Amino acid sequence: MKKSQFGKYATSQAVIRVVDILHPAAFVLIIGVCAATLCALEVAVAQEPPQRMVRLGFVSVHEFEGSKDTVLRPFLVGRVDYGQYGSLRFTGGAAQYNLLGAKRPWSFGPLVSARPAHDWDVKDPVVRLMREVDAKVGAGLFAQYWFRDTLIQGDRLGVEVETIGSKDNQFTRTVYYQSLKTGAFQYGVTSTCEVKICIGFESMLTSTGPV
Amino acid sequence: MDTYFSVDTDNSRRTGLPTFAASGGVKNVVLGFTGTYDLARQWVLIGLVGLSRLAWGAKDSPIVKQRGDRNAVSAGMTLGYRF
Numbered sequence: 129m130k131k132s133q134f135g136k137y138a139t140s141q142a143v144i145r146v147v148d149i150l151h152p153a154a155f156v157l158i159i160g161v162c163a164a165t166l167c168a169l170e171v172a173v174a175q176e177p178p179q180r181m182v183r184l185g186f187v188s189v190h191e192f193e194g195s196k197d198t199v200l201r202p203f204l205v206g207r208v209d210y211g212q213y214g215s216l217r218f219t220g221g222a223a224q225y226n227l228l229g230a231k232r233p234w235s236f237g238p239l240v241s242a243r244p245a246h247d248w249d250v251k252d253p254v255v256r257l258m259r260e261v262d263a264k265v266g267a268g269l270f271a272q273y274w275f276r277d278t279l280i281q282g283d284r285l286g287v288e289v290e291t292i293g294s295k296d297n298q299f300t301r302t303v304y305y306q307s308l309k310t311g312a313f314q315y316g317v318t319s320t321c322e323v324k325i326c327i328g329f330e331s332m333l334t335s336t337g338p339v
Numbered sequence: 340m341d342t343y344f345s346v347d348t349d350n351s352r353r354t355g356l357p358t359f360a361a362s363g364g365v366k367n368v369v370l371g372f373t374g375t376y377d378l379a380r381q382w383v384l385i386g387l388v389g390l391s392r393l394a395w396g397a398k399d400s401p402i403v404k405q406r407g408d409r410n411a412v413s414a415g416m417t418l419g420y421r422f
Binding site: 182183185189190195205254258309324 | 369
């Protein structure tokens with residue numbers, strides 16, 4: 129076995145071992161405990177006033193992850209603030225409820241997210257022949273922190289962590305998705321124009337036990 | 340990862356793709372850009388571009404290697420209303 133192949137094998141084995149040792153449910157718990165601990169330490173920082181916003185448009189996305197074909201889909205985004213009672217945010221097929229008030233740099237709460245189907249209507253004639261994967265709804269937690277006033281006035285930097293679990297009947301396993309996003313670095317080009325940049329990665333883990 | 344990137348014997352027989360077992364781990368790296376332009380007091384135009392690159396086990400899947408692309412670009416435009 130070549131050294132690079134061995135490296136990949138060893139890394140894969142390490143991930144499998146971590147999943148075996150730490151049941152994926154532990155990831156949800158760890159993120160929850162971390163967020164709760166940090167929330168206890170945080171000092172309330174004034175944020176922008178409560179607002180409500182709805183956005184509707186279209187987005188061109190790849191038909192499924194790894195696909196070379198793109199499709200145009202409607203895209204709905206919304207946010208409703210309830211002041212100290214938190215805020216609801218929905219983006220495409222996901223919705224988050226921030227349990228913390230708007231006057232905090234922290235956001236933390238439950239989320240639900242739809243996992244797209246992978247079925248007979250995909251464009252690729254070969255992938256179309258595969259067994260269908262039904263759309264699923266997963267539930268999980270999210271935590272987000274905005275560093276305020278640390279950069280140039282008007283800019284901000286944040287860290288967002290999400291974990292979602294959903295049952296996968298096809299493989300009789302539970303699939304956990306994690307998402308870590310750094311940013312967004314938000315920069316006001318002019319008083320009416322703003323640019324936001326977000327960098328992150330997403331991972332998927334599968335539980336070892338049956339559903 | 341199995342759900343979207345593995346090819347088991349049944350799917351291999353259906354499609355002719357080689358079997359592949361995707362391991363869990365980092366799926367992809369993402370980079371997103373969002374531009375916001377205030378049209379009026381309550382109306383806002385938002386453009387977004389996302390770049391995604393499949394990594395680790397996902398990029399080696401025959402679904403990606405033979406039938407797809409590990410790089411993905413998404414783009415969109417939305418019109419927002421603040422109230």
